[in-house]
Amino acid sequence: xxxxxxxxxxxxxxxxIFLAILPTSLSTYGVRTLSVGLLYGxxxxxxxILYGYTGLISxxxxxxFSAGAYGLAIGLVKMGLDPVQSLLMALGLTFIVxxxxxxxxxxxTEIYFxxxxxxxxxxxxxxxLKLRDVTGGDEGIYNIPRLLGSVESYYYxxxxxxxxxxxxxxxxxxxxxxxxxxxxRDNPDRARALGINVSRxxxxxxxxxxxxxxxxxILYAPLHRAITPEIAYWTFSALIVMMTILGxxxxxxxxxxxxxxxxxxxxxxxxxxxxxxxxxxxLLAAIVYLAPNGLxxxxxxxxxxxx
Amino acid sequence: MxxxxxxxxxxxxxxxxxxxxxxxxxxxxxxxxxxxxNLAHGALYMLGAYVTYTVVVEWLGIxxxxxxxxxxxxxxxxxxxxxxxxxVLLKKLYNKPEDLQLLLTFALIFILDDxxxxxxxxxxxxxxxxxxxxxxxxxxxxxxxxxxxxxLGLLVGFVLHWFFTGTTYGRMIRAAAYNPEVxxxxxxxVDRIFTISFGLGAALAGLAGGVAVPLYTxxxxxxxxxxxxSFAVIVIGGMGxxxxxxxxxxxxxxxxxxxxxxxxxxxxxxxxxxxAAVLLFRPRGLFGREVRGRK
Numbered sequence: 001x002x003x004x005x006x007x008x009x010x011x012x013x014x015x016x017i018f019l020a021i022l023p024t025s026l027s028t029y030g031v032r033t034l035s036v037g038l039l040y041g042x043x044x045x046x047x048x049i050l051y052g053y054t055g056l057i058s059x060x061x062x063x064x065f066s067a068g069a070y071g072l073a074i075g076l077v078k079m080g081l082d083p084v085q086s087l088l089m090a091l092g093l094t095f096i097v098x099x100x101x102x103x104x105x106x107x108x109t110e111i112y113f114x115x116x117x118x119x120x121x122x123x124x125x126x127x128x129l130k131l132r133d134v135t136g137g138d139e140g141i142y143n144i145p146r147l148l149g150s151v152e153s154y155y156y157x158x159x160x161x162x163x164x165x166x167x168x169x170x171x172x173x174x175x176x177x178x179x180x181x182x183x184x185r186d187n188p189d190r191a192r193a194l195g196i197n198v199s200r201x202x203x204x205x206x207x208x209x210x211x212x213x214x215x216x217x218i219l220y221a222p223l224h225r226a227i228t229p230e231i232a233y234w235t236f237s238a239l240i241v242m243m244t245i246l247g248x249x250x251x252x253x254x255x256x257x258x259x260x261x262x263x264x265x266x267x268x269x270x271x272x273x274x275x276x277x278x279x280x281x282x283l284l285a286a287i288v289y290l291a292p293n294g295l296x297x298x299x300x301x302x303x304x305x306x307x
Numbered sequence: 308m309x310x311x312x313x314x315x316x317x318x319x320x321x322x323x324x325x326x327x328x329x330x331x332x333x334x335x336x337x338x339x340x341x342x343x344x345n346l347a348h349g350a351l352y353m354l355g356a357y358v359t360y361t362v363v364v365e366w367l368g369i370x371x372x373x374x375x376x377x378x379x380x381x382x383x384x385x386x387x388x389x390x391x392x393x394x395v396l397l398k399k400l401y402n403k404p405e406d407l408q409l410l411l412t413f414a415l416i417f418i419l420d421d422x423x424x425x426x427x428x429x430x431x432x433x434x435x436x437x438x439x440x441x442x443x444x445x446x447x448x449x450x451x452x453x454x455x456x457x458x459l460g461l462l463v464g465f466v467l468h469w470f471f472t473g474t475t476y477g478r479m480i481r482a483a484a485y486n487p488e489v490x491x492x493x494x495x496x497v498d499r500i501f502t503i504s505f506g507l508g509a510a511l512a513g514l515a516g517g518v519a520v521p522l523y524t525x526x527x528x529x530x531x532x533x534x535x536x537s538f539a540v541i542v543i544g545g546m547g548x549x550x551x552x553x554x555x556x557x558x559x560x561x562x563x564x565x566x567x568x569x570x571x572x573x574x575x576x577x578x579x580x581x582x583a584a585v586l587l588f589r590p591r592g593l594f595g596r597e598v599r600g601r602k
Contacts, residue, residue, distance in 0.1 A: 012464070104587060111344070112590050113543050119583040122535060234535050238346070238413055245410050275425060281417030285396070287542035290412045292403060 046212020248294025339547025388510020545595020
């Protein structure tokens with residue numbers, strides 16, 4: 001057991017070191033793509049705290065991504081606040097959204113929970129779409145300042161934050177709190193019998209998960225420099241779910257790799273043919289049959305067999 | 308506000324509700340019988356729209372007869388695609404975690420979207436005119452097509468209700484949905500029932516696309532909104548209930564069209580507020596049975 005735990009941390013650190021060296025051999029465009037990959041990875045890791053480790057499937061995590069991105073962008077562009085104030089506003093907005101939707105959605109589990117999160121996320125999407133004065137409506141918000149001069153330096157800012165957050169997640173799921181998440185996932189009744197406050201544990205996991213995804217959105221806005229309501233739409237929520245399952249929901253590193261790989265499959269397929277969605281779809285479908293535990297689960301299986 | 312304009316909008320609302328009902332009854336049926344949340348249902352609706360467009364605008368010309376043929380084509384093509392998906396792809400996943408079914412149906416959205424783009428191109432496909440003549444209602448022209456489409460939705464609702472309650476095969480499907488193991492020991496071919504049910508659900512989405520395309524135009528992304536409004540419909544009405552899908556569609560159709568008139572900022576928001584409220588206070592929906600989901 002000890003061995004496996006160490007090997008996951010070792011893999012995470014190796015991957016992060018690789019990601020720190022990689023930009024030296026990439027174009028600015030390549031670095032931008034990799035930055036988005038890191039942010040998708042971060043979002044998937046956060047989603048997976050709730051999904052893989054607490055056993056709740058949310059279909060509305062786009063609302064946290066957009067709470068972060070819109071919170072920051074509204075502060076910076078529409079209200080003319082400085083970056084720190086804007087950051088605080090984004091974090092505050094995330095808190096309000098997460099607490100309210102979490103408290104209400106967690107009255108249910110399984111599909112009813114998923115449907116409630118979907119309803120709240122779509123509610124948020126519709127408000128972003130319609131409150132034009134604040135959010136820019138379907139045009140979104142553009143001319144968001146980059147905060148750090150070049151794409152490359154911003155990449156290293158993202159990488160440092162993402163590294164901390166991913167290792168933090170690795171650590172979190174091994175703390176008593178993280179273990180209580182997993183107890184609630186595996187057997188809520190037994191968790192209750194053990195004296196675990198199941199609803200509080202779920203809400204805690206929900207809010208932590210929300211903050212990971214929100215942070216991803218916060219970092220995304222200055223990278224992309226323009227945001228549109230698409231980041232609040234249900235397909236983006238679904239994408240976060242799919243990236244996580246693609247990489248493998250049983251491990252922190254699985255979700256992270258899922259996000260990273262996703263953007264590369266996307267870029268590869270887009271460069272290869274105008275019908276990139278078809279390739280994406282076929283690859284996702286192939287995962288279902290060939291690697292039902294995700295890519296990381298698949299690799300683990302191969303390693304175990306070789307040993 | 309003029310009364311005539313209001314009544315014209317009411318016809319639009321009923322037409323929209325009828326389309327929503329056709330899509331969501333299929334979605335609800337598939338969920339109710341097989342416990343599969345078919346994310347690709349909106350993509351099947353889109354496919355139906357393109358099929359009807361091709362048959363009518365590109366092949367036969369706009370007249371009532373070709374519309375009927377086109378609807379039948381949409382039903383057959385999309386129903387066939389649905390049966391293929393169930394037989395070849397979904398059948399292998401019944402004993403696996405439900406996440407995999409979700410992932411597969413999500414992947415199908417990508418695949419179907421691009422297949423449509425390959426065949427029909429990325430540009431919008433609009434009918435040059437609305438089929439049929441219009442009648443005058445208080446100074447506003449209401450296309451008879453709108454009224455017939457609404458009537459068609461009603462008719463399909465009655466036929467489905469009759470099929471599931473009044474025919475032996477319909478009862479067999481319900482038995483298979485209620486308890487597949489027991490049903491198969493009673494000699495019911497559950498495998499075939501699942502294939503047919505998925506095909507029927509898909510066919511309803513296809514028909515919905517056909518009915519919608521003369522006014523709403525066909526485009527590669529049109530399934531995205533359709534599926535999420537259908538989720539709202541079946542949650543409000545009760546997942547698995549045909550009557551629920553019917554009432555849910557009416558509620559959402561009326562909310563959207565009426566709110567667009569009086570309070571456009573909340574046109575979409577109110578739909579999801581109602582959806583959330585139903586989930587919170589009556590999770591089984593207005594007409595759903597007690598919750599008995601597979602764990």
